[in-house]
Amino acid sequence: MNVLLGAVRRAVDRNPAAAHAALDRAQDAAEQALSELRAVARGILPPVLADRGLAGALAGLASSCGVPCEMTVDVPGRCAASVEATAYFVVAEGLSNVTKHSGAASAVVEVSRKDDRLLLRIADDGRGGADERRGSGLTGIRRRIEAYDGRFTLDSPAGGPTTMRVGLPCGS
Structure with missing residues (x-):
């Protein structure tokens, strides 16, 4: 994610479209990381699997x-x-x-x-x-x-x- 944000910083003035695309990718990366972190915090296995199969x-x-x-x-x-x-x-x-x-x-x-x-x-x-x-x-x-x-x-x-x-x- 840090690499993506660095790309945004470099592109924001000279290529706003590329900066916007890199921000989208960084947001996706952050959401994925947060989702995985939450899964780890819950003990890796989502409780819904145990509850509902x-x-x-x-x-x-x-x-x-x-x-x-x-x-x-x-x-x-x-x-x-x-x-x-x-x-x-x-x-x-x-x-x-x-x-x-x-x-x-x-x-x-x-x-x-x-x-x-x-x-x-x-x-x-x-x-x-x-x-x-x-x-x-x-x-x-x-x-x-x-x-x-x-x-x-x-x-x-x-x-x-x-x-x-x-x-x-x-x-x-």
Whole structure:
């Protein structure tokens, strides 16, 4: 975030548009850091997962999404708590991106389990053009996924739509 704010300081007079874009990225980074700090303060695992399970926790995210969101969760049994928490945070960040950046009219989240993998798909009908290099949210998602030897792909051509796919080992 410090690097982004330094870029704003350098660009504010000579390129206000670039400064504004860097401020947006810094705000996203601050929000992500605050979200992660809150999760650590709560003991890493969101209480809603223990209270409602993965399907219930994700349904809560969908209902509070800024655009209509269709949610399908087909996950028999439970995955490791840390994997479910990672899935929860990935969906939360993904839906936050849909609301803030995509201009979408709707979103779809599909969560399923195939063998020992938890599979996530987050899609929207927005303008596309999502780019990991332009913010910390998508980079944070990739890091979370890779920490579990998971897979992350993002397809977001200019003009849309955007689809994020994640595969995580369920753990034991």
